[in-house]
Amino acid sequence: MIIFGTRGYIYQLAILTLLCGHCGNPAAHTLRKHVTKFTLFFIPLFPVSTKYATQCTFCGAERRVEREEAERLQAQGGMGGGQDFPQGAGGIPQQQNPYQQ
Numbered sequence: 001m002i003i004f005g006t007r008g009y010i011y012q013l014a015i016l017t018l019l020c021g022h023c024g025n026p027a028a029h030t031l032r033k034h035v036t037k038f039t040l041f042f043i044p045l046f047p048v049s050t051k052y053a054t055q056c057t058f059c060g061a062e063r064r065v066e067r068e069e070a071e072r073l074q075a076q077g078g079m080g081g082g083q084d085f086p087q088g089a090g091g092i093p094q095q096q097n098p099y100q101q
Helices: 067-076
Strands: 004-019 026-040 043-056 062-065
Touching: 004 043, 004 067, 026 067, 043 067, 062 067
Parallel strands: none
Antiparallel strands: 004 026, 026 043, 043 062
């Protein structure tokens, strides 16, 4: 018996301050990437579809955006977009110890 199907994954790419087109408030918006992957025996193998969306944190309205616009918004700022972190082993940001000199 072969078990296969799809599973969705959501990645938060950035948090941006934008003017909401639904409520009209300047509020924080989360930029999210929705990836649907084909699975075989519950192991994700390859992506089937990828969609990008922004969601207003004030009213909850969600708006789909194209890939190019999502990349531009991510480069504009937010989490992972324009912040520089000191990189440790494996690309994990390191914590700075204020007591160590």
